Every structure is written in structure tokens, then in C-alpha cells.
Amino acid sequence: MKKLTAVLFGIVSLVASAQSFNNFPVTTQKPPLHGKHWMAITGKPLAATAGAMIFSKGGNAIDASCAMLAATCTMWDVLSWGGETQALIYNPKTKKVIAINALGVAPTGATAKFFKDKGMKYPPQYGALAAVTPGTAGGLMTMLAEYGTMSLKEVLAPAMQMAEGYPIEAQTANSIEREKERIKAWPYSKKVFLPHLGQTREAPDAGEIFIQKDLLQTLQKLVDTEERALKNGKSRKEAIYEAYDRFYKGDIATEFARSCQEQGGLITKDDLAQWKVKIEEPMSTNYKGIDVYKLQQWSQGPVMLQTLNILENFDLKSMGYNSTRYIHTLYQSMNLAFADRDFYYGDPAFAPEEPMKGLLSKEYAKDRSKLIDPTKNNPNIGPGDPYPYQGQLNPYQNTLKSFGNADFDLKKSLTEQYFQDFTAGTTSIEAADKEGWVVSVTPSGGWVPACIAGTTGIGMSQRMQSFVLDEKENPFNVVAPGKRPRVTLTPTLALKEGKPFLSFAKQAGDEQDQLLIQFFLNMVEFNMTVQEACEAPSFITNQMYSSFGEHEKANGSLILNNQMPPWISKDLARMGYRTSFRERTSGPINAIYFDWTHGSFWGGSSNHGEDYGLGW
Incomplete structure (x- = not known):
């Protein structure tokens, strides 16, 4: 697959000698990309194509990065829709850099005592109990509403086509196969990831059309909500935020919280309703x-x-x-x-x-x-x-x-x-356009093996494990309800x-x-x-x-x-x-x-x- 990617990236030559400004003696396997109008780079070829599709329709770098984010989540590029999104955005209008904090928080009941009473040294790595509240959906919609130009329907279109069925690549398919025993412990994950139960290989084959009906339905709900709001006279921004509210306060939130608790997790519907994306100073x-x-x-x-x-x-x-x-x-x-x-x-x-x-x-x-x-x-x-x-004096001397x-x-x-x-991987997204917008994103969470939240089709985050339970290890990062873990x-x-x-x-x-x-x-x-x-x-x-x-x-x-x-x-x-x-x-x-x-x-x-x- 690595060789194939190199071929795709540089069709003219498998090995390209990059032209250094000072002739530094390095020969690269990939040639540099060049662009005048826009640039879209991310973790999967299909996802980069999703960004290019949005650019070709007149979208800006925010629109394209949101499309790439949606596509990588749908492809389980070591993340999913239930994970977290972190971004830096350069706004050419203000000449300022903006920070997007769309990291989930520890849910109700997630205390150090709770995990210690279960005999744990740290919160678990896998399953519903490892989940913080989902942040990626909110992060995507906030970035799009505040700084994009297109509708949610437009930027989600490539991801929704992929949810209908796309040829899964070997990297993800083989990861599913390696983790299949763990996946079988979660009924909703088993349904999505293992289409060949009982056979020698239970995961999809590389190139097999991978279908995610439940996820498609969830994304369709967001688009439907946006369209209804637009028909009712709402602005583009207001309509996107109505879709946001449906995810975190409506029927999607209800099913997410229900299924999380069914599978041993702690997330409540109120946890989802109270969580918000933060736009911060970097x-x-x-x-x-x-x-x-x-x-x-x-x-x-x-x-x-x-x-x-x-x-x-x-x-x-x-x-x-x-x-x-x-x-x-x-x-x-x-x-x-x-x-x-x-x-x-x-x-x-x-x-x-x-x-x-x-x-x-x-x-x-x-x-x-x-x-x-x-x-x-x-x-x-x-x-x-x-x-x-x-x-000041150090209180933790x-x-x-x-x-x-x-x-x-x-x-x-x-x-x-x-x-x-x-x-452990995730993905990264880089986008820039001729108007001067620049976006750098490192989304993650909800990677394979992911515990899927009921009929939402969304893999829950595993980020709780980044907390500590003992103040002696880090007094600033001890788990508590509503708190964000310190992430990588x-x-x-x-x-x-x-x-x-x-x-x-x-x-x-x-x-x-x-x-x-x-x-x-x-x-x-x-x-x-x-x-x-x-x-x-x-x-x-x-x-x-x-x-x-x-x-x-x-x-x-x-x-x-x-x-x-x-x-x-x-x-x-x-x-x-x-x-x-x-x-x-x-x-x-x-x-x-x-x-x-x-x-x-x-x-x-x-x-x-x-x-x-x-x-x-």
C-alpha cells in the first residue's frame, strides 16, 4: 500500500529528486506538491479527493478541511465521528490565528475514586467506559458555521457517499481483522465491522465495498435538520447550529447516551447537552x-x-x-x-x-x-x-x-x-486557499477497535485513558466530570x-x-x-x-x-x-x-x- 500511495502521489516518477533551495543532498520518494489556488492534504487519498471536490465547487479552506475531516472519520482513518477535533485556523481578514477546542470531557460519575474502586490504575483503553463526550461532530459544525462558506449538506456529501459504500483500503480492513475478538464484545460494532462472521476472515477484504447504513442515517438527520431550518428562514450559520443541537440535544444524543450506558459507559444525555466547542486564543x-x-x-x-x-x-x-x-x-x-x-x-x-x-x-x-x-x-x-x-511559589513543591x-x-x-x-495513529488535515485561509487539524478518537454507540453508527472516543487518577502523577490532569484530558x-x-x-x-x-x-x-x-x-x-x-x-x-x-x-x-x-x-x-x-x-x-x-x- 505504501508503494501504491507513492505511485499515486507522483505519477511521473516513483523516485523524485526534490529541488532544494540550497541543493541539500536529499532525494525524496515523493515529489513536492505545487498549487496556486488551493492545497488539500490528509491521511487518505479518497479524503484528499473529498477536499479537492469542495475546492472545485468554490469552497474555501475551511469548507474543504471539514469535508476531509468528515471523510476520514467515515473511513475510520484511526478515528471516527465520536472522537475529538483540534484545529488552528489562520483568518486572513483579521490576520489572527484561532484555536478550535473540540475535545470531549469526562462524563458524569467519572471520578478518580470510581476507577480506583474498580481496581484500575488508569481509566481503561477500550470500550464505552473509555469514552469522553464526542467532539468531532461539534468541531466540524462550529468551524463550518463560523468560518466556512458552504452548507453542511455540501461538505458532508462526499462522506455520505462513502457511508453508502466505498472500497475499504487494506490498512483499515486488516486492522479490523486483527481486533475482531475485541470487536465481538460490542454488539453494534460487530454488526458494522464484521460482515463475514463465522468465516476465516470476518472483517471486510481490501477493496470490498464497506457499507455503514446507521452512520449514513445519522448524517442524513443532520442534513435534514439544516435544510428544514433554511426553509424556515434561518441563515446558513443558524441552520448548521440547529443540526449541531440535534446531535447534542436531540434524538441522536438520546440514542448515543442510551447505548453508551447499555455497554457499560457513563455518558448521559445531559453530558452531551452541556458540552460545547471552545474557540480559544492559541x-x-x-x-x-x-x-x-x-x-x-x-x-x-x-x-x-x-x-x-x-x-x-x-x-x-x-x-x-x-x-x-x-x-x-x-x-x-x-x-x-x-x-x-x-x-x-x-x-x-x-x-x-x-x-x-x-x-x-x-x-x-x-x-x-x-x-x-x-x-x-x-x-x-x-x-x-x-x-x-x-x-509565585510552587504549591506542589x-x-x-x-x-x-x-x-x-x-x-x-x-x-x-x-x-x-x-x-498510535490518527490523521492530520492541512488546507489553504488563495483567499488566505489556512487550516491545520489533528483529529482523533474512536479508532478501531471502536465501541459503536447503538444505531448512530458512531464510534465512541477512547480518550479517557489520558487522565491520571493520582495527583502525584500530575495534579493538573486528574480525572473529574466535565474535565478535558490532556491529549497528545x-x-x-x-x-x-x-x-x-x-x-x-x-x-x-x-x-x-x-x-x-x-x-x-x-x-x-x-x-x-x-x-x-x-x-x-x-x-x-x-x-x-x-x-x-x-x-x-x-x-x-x-x-x-x-x-x-x-x-x-x-x-x-x-x-x-x-x-x-x-x-x-x-x-x-x-x-x-x-x-x-x-x-x-x-x-x-x-x-x-x-x-x-x-x-x-
Whole structure:
């Protein structure tokens, strides 16, 4: 499938030499995309086509991104309609970046005591009890209503055609087959995912027409509600919000809550009615004249901002791309930021208030950078104390002293389940248009094996597992009703001289920000093209707590790319690292570069999976 995607992406040649601005010696497997009017990139070829269809009908980047989101959810591209949607939007009218927070919340009854009484160390990974309230439907409709130009009927049309039946790709079909025993425990999931019960292969075959009648009916209800509102004289925006209300307060909500509770979950109809999408101010920092924007601390996004602040204290370019010194410096800088993430990040709507002013201050970053020993790895890197940098005393000083002390076992072996959870995919969506709208989205949740909510056809989220139950692990991220978990999902926008410079995101759990940082530095420090930067070999640190499963970590664990020379690994081993290798480490990253010199877009999509883009 990977080879097929490469062929589709670049019909002219299987291997294309990208034209670097400085002739950087990288040969890419995919050519860069070029466009003048619009760009649409996402996790599946069919979904990118959905975005192109909307652009061809006159839609803007918001309309196209909503169509791509709907299509990827319908294709179960490691997410579904019951998951969560996080986005950054550049509004060319205001010249501002907007953050969309469409992450679900813990339902009524979801307390630390509830899960501890069940003998759990963390909320579960699977099933209805793992679900927070669905956010993607609300996020899509909010983005469309507030910033789009088209109707819900128009942007849902490709997804509804797919729900009627589309040829399922091997990646998803095989994932269903691998997870079929778990799926069989949930009656509504079994009905949708396993059309060949009792046969050797019970999941659909690759290329088989996959039909989702219940989901189609749910989407049709939303469109019908919108159309009735329009006939009654409502505006486009008002009509979309009436569909929104039907999802969260009407018959769809009733069935969702009923079936969630039937299957052991906690979500009530009132939980759905009370939940709302938040339109927020993003967080940002300036790195060498480039303003980088991320979501707030309910995501891991500020990790990238913290890391860039630390890295400003080093001359990365002089170290050389992927040299031992470069890898070591970046690894240590990221670990300093991730240690802060693990202890301080959480839902800002709940007390205690996270010390973000201190965490993002340049002075704090400079002092943190002084902790890096240039000669060896430090497995004891822990959270810092940002409170003095915002003129306060740390209320968790005693907790901070003991944080993570039991986890510094350099001989600890990570399980296969850890790596599966740590790198668990979702999708990403990048879109831009000639009017100046730019969208970066990292939606997720409700992935296979998903517990489907009754006759809605919607897979429930599994995001509850990202909470902790013990304040000692993170006093800001302890589960509570109505609270959002701290998630890994983290789209990115960057502006230069007040104009869009880069829009980029990737899938894969806790790997996201550390690989997005490397992509960004590939372009900014080493002058790679966007496609080169997407494919260039990266490295991965496991010296942070996983946001999934048993929340494990492995200090000193460093995954290198197979292309990296053996002496790099030897040097790093002497510095205290435990190295291993992976064939592909860069993605999947999707990105758009804005070429203001020529008035065009450059699109990039890594050679990692089925991610695909189209431009015009």
C-alpha cells in the first residue's frame, strides 16, 4: 500500500529528486506538491479527493478541511465521528490565528475514586467506559458555521457517499481483522465491522465495498435538520447550529447516551447537552523571527514552544544535521519540556491553574538549557519549577521532589503494547486557499477497535485513558466530570513577517511534537524543502510518560533511523543512550509551505503511510 500511495502521489516518477533551495543532498520518494489556488492534504487519498471536490465547487479552506475531516472519520482513518477535533485556523481578514477546542470531557460519575474502586490504575483503553463526550461532530459544525462558506449538506456529501459504500483500503480492513475478538464484545460494532462472521476472515477484504447504513442515517438527520431550518428562514450559520443541537440535544444524543450506558459507559444525555466547542486564543512563541502557534495546555502543544525556547540558546546549524551533538542537544531539550508536560499540563478550565506564563518564558528556558550536560544523557531529568518566573511559589513543591523517582530504570524493557500505544495513529488535515485561509487539524478518537454507540453508527472516543487518577502523577490532569484530558493532539501554524509560513501536523500519539520540532528545524535551520523535511530521517525519545495504557516511560531510550550511520549510534551509546532502529521515523507528517516569493503553495506529505495531497 505504501508503494501504491507513492505511485499515486507522483505519477511521473516513483523516485523524485526534490529541488532544494540550497541543493541539500536529499532525494525524496515523493515529489513536492505545487498549487496556486488551493492545497488539500490528509491521511487518505479518497479524503484528499473529498477536499479537492469542495475546492472545485468554490469552497474555501475551511469548507474543504471539514469535508476531509468528515471523510476520514467515515473511513475510520484511526478515528471516527465520536472522537475529538483540534484545529488552528489562520483568518486572513483579521490576520489572527484561532484555536478550535473540540475535545470531549469526562462524563458524569467519572471520578478518580470510581476507577480506583474498580481496581484500575488508569481509566481503561477500550470500550464505552473509555469514552469522553464526542467532539468531532461539534468541531466540524462550529468551524463550518463560523468560518466556512458552504452548507453542511455540501461538505458532508462526499462522506455520505462513502457511508453508502466505498472500497475499504487494506490498512483499515486488516486492522479490523486483527481486533475482531475485541470487536465481538460490542454488539453494534460487530454488526458494522464484521460482515463475514463465522468465516476465516470476518472483517471486510481490501477493496470490498464497506457499507455503514446507521452512520449514513445519522448524517442524513443532520442534513435534514439544516435544510428544514433554511426553509424556515434561518441563515446558513443558524441552520448548521440547529443540526449541531440535534446531535447534542436531540434524538441522536438520546440514542448515543442510551447505548453508551447499555455497554457499560457513563455518558448521559445531559453530558452531551452541556458540552460545547471552545474557540480559544492559541499559545505561541517566536523562534528566530518566526511566530509558532500551538493549542493550549489541554494538549501537549506547548511542549514544542518550550523546546524551541530552550534550543534558541544553542547554535544548532553549526552542529550539523543529525550529528551526535545535534541529536543529543535536541533530545535533552525535548526531555526537559516533556518532563514539564507530564507534571504541569491539564485542562485550564479546572483548578489548579497551570503555570504557563512561567513555562513559556524565555528566562525559564535559558535556565533549563543550562541543565544539559554536553557529554552524556541525563536519565534523571524531571520537571522544573516555573512558578518563580511568574512571581509565585510552587504549591506542589513537595510533590515535585518525588515525581518520577521510581521510574529511572535504565534496564527497563518496553512492551510491544507500549510502542503500539505510543505511536498510535490518527490523521492530520492541512488546507489553504488563495483567499488566505489556512487550516491545520489533528483529529482523533474512536479508532478501531471502536465501541459503536447503538444505531448512530458512531464510534465512541477512547480518550479517557489520558487522565491520571493520582495527583502525584500530575495534579493538573486528574480525572473529574466535565474535565478535558490532556491529549497528545497538536496541529501547528507558523507565521513569518505576519504572513503564513508553515502549516503542519502529524499523527502518532506522544511522538507528535518531537517529530514536528524536527520537521520545523529541517526547514528553518537546514533549508530543506517541505517534502525533504517531511521525509528526512528523524529520531524518537521515549523518555516521557506515555499518554496511553499504563503510562510507561523508558529513560535513555532513543530510536534512530536506519539511514543514520553506525558511528552515531556508537557515540550515543557511550553517552548513556539505549539505541534501537526503525526504518521510517519521520511521520506521517503533512505540511504546506507558503512561497510568497512566487505566490504559490508547496505541499509535503511523508513517505510513511497512506497520507496524500492534491493541489491546484
